[in-house]
Amino acid sequence: MAGTKTAFWVLCIFTLLWGYVVQMVSSDPGINLLSIACSQYKVGSFPLFAANINSSFSQLRDQLKNGENKYFATVQQPAGEEPVYAMVQCRKYLSTADCLACFNDAFTRILNCSAASGAHVVLYGCFLRYESNSFFDQSNQDGHRGVCENQTTETKGNFSYSVAVEHLLSDLIIATPKINGVYAASKRELRPPPAGGVGGNVTVYGVTQCLETISQKGCQDCLQQGFNDLRRCFPKTAASAVNVGCFLRFSNSPFVRDNQTTDILPFLRNGRSSKKIIIAAVVGGGIGGGILLLAVAIVLWCKVSRRQKALPKGDILGVTELQGPVNYGYKDLKVATKNFSEEYKLGEGGFGEVFKGVLKNGKVAAVKKLSLGRSRRAKEEFQSEVKIISNVHHRNLVRLLGCCSSGPEPLLVYEYMANSSLDKLLFGEKKGSLSWKQRMDIVLGTARGLAYLHEDFYMCIIHRDVKTGNILLDDDFQPKIADFGLARLLPESRTHLDTKLAGTMGYTSPEYTLYGQLSEKADTYSYGVVVLEIISGQKSSELRQDEVAEYLLKKVWKLYESGMHTQLVDETISQDEYPKEEAKKVMEIALMCTQPSPSMRPTMSEVVMLLKSEGSVQLYQPLAKPALIDSNANFLPEMSGSTGSLTSNATCSISGVYGR
Missing domain, CATH: 3.30.430.20 (Gnk2 domain, C-X8-C-X2-C motif)
Known part of the structure; x- marks a missing residue:
């Protein structure tokens, strides 16, 4: 009998605890904030717009409470001078009461955007958005991100x-x-x-x-x-x-x-x-666990082995999209480049010489000789990294077609860029040939390519040597970033101060140059320098003798402080060719990218968003002088000052590639 009573009370206690746990799960409206964003644009008639917003949100609330769909609602207020489009969506594991509670919290937060023409709030439990234009069919937008718990x-x-x-x-x-x-x-x-x-x-x-x-x-x-x-x-x-x-x-x-x-x-x-x-x-x-793990490892090894055997042998007949790297034959590439002759040499980058190659099918490619170690480990790492790089596909990144590891040195085969590298058009014999529109296309395209490497590819890739020489131009003068993902292949004896291999003086960020601290914000800094070179036509490392001898970054900051932005624009560009406000805006974005502390710099996806937005960037003004490093890797006295916290961002690894 006693045992029966004990069992009864245990069952009661268990039932109460289970009910409490269920209530905890089901009664959480999920009002913790994940993201909030307000448009930079203001509405013309705020009273009318505010009235339309209030009406829209009231209708959304009624639909959630009384409509057939208790989790999703849209409202259109297209009438009048200030139309409003609004939407709310709750997670379907919420109750109706929790959905309404989440909506109310999101509504309170979105009011902080005041007279902005659009805004959205993302909470764990719901999503609320309004705009002055229809957005109901929009699926992706710059600024997307993952929010990690600690x-x-x-x-x-x-x-x-x-x-x-x-x-x-x-x-x-x-x-x-x-x-x-x-x-x-x-x-x-x-x-x-x-x-x-x-x-x-x-x-x-x-x-x-x-x-x-x-x-x-x-x-x-x-x-x-x-x-x-x-x-x-x-x-x-x-x-x-x-x-x-x-x-x-x-x-x-x-x-x-x-x-x-x-x-x-x-x-x-x-x-x-x-x-x-x-x-x-x-x-x-x-x-038992060891046996199971071994069995899984054997299965995976067999699958990988079959995939490796299935890789096409390089008969140089072309490349199929998304099939991985082609294994080219060394003799074929030797013939394609006329035995790597000087006549076919395109240049020499941080990782080796580059040659033009005319393939058997008549197509032209760029063949890069890599200056790497010849150890077994170096070859294995080469194969591993090439597999990663070959899966990177973006319109603003140079496409890796294949590789060869059977010769005396590893070779990479890239798509050929007809208009060579950006530095030759900015500083070489063709200086001044780029129009303002072409320069702005290069600025935006380069930002998009870096944002993909940092945030959109399944592995985070830090370039480490973003410069005008590593930005190639296709037939339409659209930019494609070269040499990404190769930093990990550098011999360990090479340091980050080796300007030929992993960074070029004038482009490298201060925290990386001085302290070896690397994050994707190092690429952001380099990108900012490149943008200023594109606008001005002046090399960052060039000590230009105008009224006084000044490096580019110092000159830009002085122009920014005095409000004389347009004096930075390359003198080969007519003043009628570019909008003054656009020149000011791009210059300020570049200064934001070259802020001394990594935490003060925007991410590359934020840079893309700012470049694509209309109007100025008044909410995102540079706060401090850019950090300028001299040839001895020291801060120049006139550019020193508060550098903020120079801590490494662990999102990407110091080697340049890190598995997310």
């Missing part, structure tokens, strides 16, 4: 945790665009090895959601971008991806109940998960 997985199997997250999100990304309501929630369990590992089960929870007004392809593209943004957070226990068209979130803490998950299996390829595997967390180190 805690890292403590289990020794954090690699397996990251793999579980990847597989879970990959399945959700495949399924979500096909599901009515474009929303899915699922979970993935990691079990300890069968030999009795420690740590117990770990469960990963994931949610993906798209706006119900965008296309299926737009949803897919947005979710894939969010997945790329989240990879930088591994092996954090939780993170969210923020974009205007979709939302992704994963966590090892339950934010959805089991009865709120989605059966995504019917929506996966062939009705089955493309990555449905049982993942054993490597936490025990027992015999």
Whole structure:
């Protein structure tokens, strides 16, 4: 009898605790802020616009409360001089009350944008946005990012945790665009090895959601971008991806109940998960776990081996998109470059000589000889890095077609750029041949290429040697960045001060030059210098003798302080050819990029956003003099001052490539 009573009370206590846990999960409106952004543009008639906004938000609230769709609502107020388009979306694991609570919180926050013509707020539980133009079909926007939580997985199997997250999100990304309501929630369990590992089960929870007004392809593209943004957070226990068209979130803490998950299996390829595997967390180190790990390793090795054998041999008949690097024959490349003759030599960069190559099919390519070590380790690293670089595809990055490792030195084969490098058009015999529009296209295109390397590729790549000589121009004078991703191949004996191999004096940031601290903000600094050279036609390292001898950065800051921005513009460009406000704006953005502290510089995606926006950048003014380094790697006295905190950003590695 006593045992029965004990069991009864245990059951009661368990039921109460379970109810409390369920209430915790279901009653959280998710009002923690992930992102808020206000447009730089102001409305013409604020009273009318404010009235339209208030009316729009009131209608959104009514739709969430009384409409058929309790999680998504849109409003259009196109009448009058100040039209308003508004949207709200809640996560479908929220109750109606929690959705309304999240909306109210987002509404309070978005009012801080005042008279801005557009704004959006992203909370864990909901998304709220308004604009003066229709945006309902927009799926991607500059400024997308992954928001990582601080805690890292403590289990020794954090690699397996990251793999579980990847597989879970990959399945959700495949399924979500096909599901009515474009929303899915699922979970993935990691079990300890069968030999009795420690740590117990770990469960990963994931949610993906798209706006119900965008296309299926737009949803897919947005979710894939969010997945790329989240990879930088591994092996954090939780993170969210923020974009205007979709939302992704994963966590090892339950934010959805089991009865709120989605059966995504019917929506996966062939009705089955493309990555449905049982993942054993490597936490025990027992015999059973070791056997399982060995079995998994053998399977993966076999798959990789088959893929390597499937790589096409380089008969130089062309390259198929997205198939990886072609293995070219050394003899074929030797013939293509006329035995690497001086006649075919295009130049010499930080990593070796570059030659023009006429291939068997008549196409022209650029063949780079790499000056690397000849050890077995160097060859292995060469193969590894080439596989990474060959998968980088962006219109503003030079395409790597293939490689050759069978000769006396490793060779890389790139697409050929007809108009050579930017420095030759700015400072060489063709100086002054670039129009203002062409220069602005180069400024924007280069920013886009760097933003892709830093934030959009699944691995973060720091260039380390952004300069005009590494920006090539195609037939239409569109920029393509060269030599990215090669920094990791440098011999360890080479330091960052070796200007021929990993950075060029005049372009390298102060924290990298002086202290060896590297982050993607080092590329931002170099980009800022390049922009100033593009505008002025003056080399950053050139001590120009005008009224007084001044380096470019010092000259620019003096012009900025005195409000004489247009005096910086290359004298070969007619004053009628460029808008004065545009010249001022681009100059100020470049100064922001060359701020002395990395934390004061914008990210490259923010630079793209600023360049594409209309009007000035008054909210983002440079605060301090640029940091200028002389040839002896010291701060010049007149440019010294507060340098802020020179700490390394761990998002990307010092070697130049880091797996997110």
